[in-house]
Amino acid sequence: MKPPAFEYLAATSLEQAVAALADDEAKVLAGGQSLVPMLNFRLLAPSILVDITRIPGLDFVEGDGDGGLRIGALTRHYTLETSALVQTDFPVLSAAMNHVAHLAIRNRGTIGGSLCHGDPAAELPGLALLLNAQLKTTQRTIAATDFFASALSTILAEDEILTEITLPALPPRTGWGFEEFARRSGDFALAAVGATVSLSGEEVSEARIVVIGAHDTPLRLSAAEALLTSRSGIAAAAKAAQDQVSPSDDLHGSADYRRHLVGVLTRRALTAAWQRAEGSAP
Numbered sequence: 001m002k003p004p005a006f007e008y009l010a011a012t013s014l015e016q017a018v019a020a021l022a023d024d025e026a027k028v029l030a031g032g033q034s035l036v037p038m039l040n041f042r043l044l045a046p047s048i049l050v051d052i053t054r055i056p057g058l059d060f061v062e063g064d065g066d067g068g069l070r071i072g073a074l075t076r077h078y079t080l081e082t083s084a085l086v087q088t089d090f091p092v093l094s095a096a097m098n099h100v101a102h103l104a105i106r107n108r109g110t111i112g113g114s115l116c117h118g119d120p121a122a123e124l125p126g127l128a129l130l131l132n133a134q135l136k137t138t139q140r141t142i143a144a145t146d147f148f149a150s151a152l153s154t155i156l157a158e159d160e161i162l163t164e165i166t167l168p169a170l171p172p173r174t175g176w177g178f179e180e181f182a183r184r185s186g187d188f189a190l191a192a193v194g195a196t197v198s199l200s201g202e203e204v205s206e207a208r209i210v211v212i213g214a215h216d217t218p219l220r221l222s223a224a225e226a227l228l229t230s231r232s233g234i235a236a237a238a239k240a241a242q243d244q245v246s247p248s249d250d251l252h253g254s255a256d257y258r259r260h261l262v263g264v265l266t267r268r269a270l271t272a273a274w275q276r277a278e279g280s281a282p
């Protein structure tokens with residue numbers, strides 16, 4: 001199908017874009033990889049699309065000088081996948097990008113667009129939770145934990161634009177794992193789990209687990225995280241992860257199947273994270 005008729009504004013500044021969004025029926029256009037299909041299916045009928053891709057200063061990946069990263073909202077998925085800085089400091093992020101759709105879509109899709117679209121099966125919202133991201137907008141700074149309201153819905157106001165994502169440094173001796181199951185390469189995940197394990201001596205100083213595709217938002221699994229006090233806790237944490245999610249049935253898989261996947265993927269992600277934290281895996 002073709003999209004309904006709309007006006008188009010190629011904004012050249014954030015001020016101009018925000019002013020245009022005062023129209024209730026206006027929509028931000030970034031990479032268009034989620035918005036344009038929704039227009040074509042006539043799930044949305046905005047009066048005007050406010051294209052933000054010509055606004056300077058929103059496409060960058062920079063270190064924050066303290067081991068963390070600052071990422072502009074217009075940074076493409078492909079940049080996150082291939083940036084040497086991301087690969088070195090946040091390898092879980094570049095590894096997860098490889099699971100997003102296909103190269104053509106990763107070349108156009110932006111981190112800001114993916115977060116604002118808020119698909120519970122998308123990788124970037126889950127990664128934002130896993131990495132304790134702070135999301136800077138034209139109005140405020142929002143912790144990723146507060147950002148996602150429900151499936152395809154965030155707490156952003158209609159005239160608010162996401163401008164920057166900051167990732168604080170990971171603790172020393174942090175290993176990571178990212179495990180996803182999709183029916184075909186490039187499909188949205190039936191379920192995916194990202195994990196980090198930080199070690200201090202033989203002790204776990206911090207464990208983080210996030211699940212994607214098994215809830216109406218990405219979900220941090222705090223009960224499972226708390227069980228990971230030693231390597232032998234991986235099985236119990238995986239079981240707790242499985243018990244903590246309440247996925248729904250759909251034509252791609254039953255709730256029971258997804259719950260089972262969450263258990264398996266959590267065990268694999270934590271094992272990989274542990275091995276990387278202790279230096280026995282690259």
Ligand SMILES: Cc1cc2nc3c(=O)[nH]c(=O)nc-3n(C[C@H](O)[C@H](O)[C@H](O)COP(=O)(O)OP(=O)(O)OC[C@H]3O[C@@H](n4cnc5c(N)ncnc54)[C@H](O)[C@@H]3O)c2cc1C
Pocket residue numbers: 027028029030031032033034035036037052073099100101102105108109110111112113114116117121122123124156160161162163186187188189
């Ligand atoms: C065939 C196909 C397969 C895909 N597979 C996957 C997959 O496996 N995993 C995955 O994660 N994604 C997948 N995607 C989605 C893709 O990653 C999109 O690029 C991404 O979800 C949206 O980014 P975008 O820049 O294209 O945003 P757009 O489509 O331009 O916008 C998406 C939404 O966010 C809003 N928006 C965009 N930027 C901002 C901003 N800075 N501030 C405020 N609001 C904003 C828009 O108004 C719109 O509501 C797939 C897409 C397609 C077409």
